[in-house]
Amino acid sequence: MGSLSLAGNFVVIWVFMNTKALRSPANLLVVNLAISDFFMMLTMTPPLINAYWGTWILGGFFCEIYGFLGSFFGCVSIWSMVFITADRYNVIVKGVSAEPLTSGGAMLRIAGTWLFHSCLVPSSLLRWNRYVPEGNMLACGTDYPD
Template sequence: ESEMDVENGFYRQVDVGAHAHYIVAFFVLVIGTVGVTGNALVMYAFFCDKKLRTPPNFFIMNLAVSDFLMAITQSPIFFVNSLYKGWIFGETGCKMYAFCGALFGITSMINLLAISIDRYIVITKPLQAIGWTSKRRTCHIILLVWLYSLAWSLAPLLGWSSYIPEGLMTSCTWDYVTSTPANKSYTLMLCCFVFFIPLGIISYCYLCMFLAIRHASRDVQKLGSQVRKSTLIQQQSIKTEWKLAKIAFVVIIVFVLSWSPYACVTLIAWAGYGSILNPYSKAVPAVIAKASAIYNPFIYAIIHSKYR
């Protein structure tokens, strides 16, 4: 079996200096530590404080859960492999690791999509939103988010593309390097359905919210003082909703920035220019993408008054 594995190039090591592995190990260690503690604190706050348990915050909680799981499943393994300068956990380990990375990464992205749609409905259609934002419905949506992500991350285990070591061979992901029809179709569909299309919908939601709020504040200025009072109350509630939308906006921008290099590398390989990518140009985006799990607790801590 070991002979076959070597032949498949499964355990092949990349010829880079030891320092490269140690630099990666250092960053992965920091990302892991911060990601686990930061997201654990957000979960802790959510469980301790009843005031935080509102439907919109369920999404934030779900994001903290998937980021926490991302940090705890990816960083320790990535770190140990970096110290050993190669993948040491075998083929099954690689598949499990990459599956977790995909599942929790996709869940975070689709969860951001759900947050955007939720804010969009609450801000642009406040009357329809009354029945919409129940805890039960929010839980149903969160379940759908996980199922959608599960479908995409199971595919490579069931033969549509596959999970293999990547970059400095210390981490695993779907095979975007080997140019087969299955791999190419999976890479393209994955990029579209879990990155670009959600991104388009998110942008649309935010544009509409921004315009709706600008419109509402202009209307208030035109009204007389009596009408203004009742409208001001409505304004306050819209302001609160918009505050949450602003936090979500920062979260989304940061998330997209951290996954963009990865999407670019993947698409360069998909387009047939994989030969121009050296191990570093595949390893660095992977590390940046894993770091997407650490920013959110800071973002809430800085902007969200209740979490502070």
């Protein structure tokens, strides 16, 4: 699944960035989503060594880093989808009377998403929360019960 996701998101990024007709403000949000998903799968595909041993064996530090990257890229992806949805809502509901999304507006949303989560997600590394092995012990995630 990781390999398919990496390849698929890479193709989306490559096609949208190399096809001039697809370079619209709304598609900047789609490319941002593909970039975030690409890096999520690049960093979040469970290490095969964990599957071999049947547990998380990379230690607490790597569990924290793994969980941090998953939270960071996951939040960026979610907010990218929120902005894509808001843009589509604006176009569908308001139609031609809607104020169109500009390149500057799209870039502001993209930069704001990355900046906001660069400040928010590291709070877990300051021990306001923690990441622990979860489920089948092959990956680490937020310690929700704690």
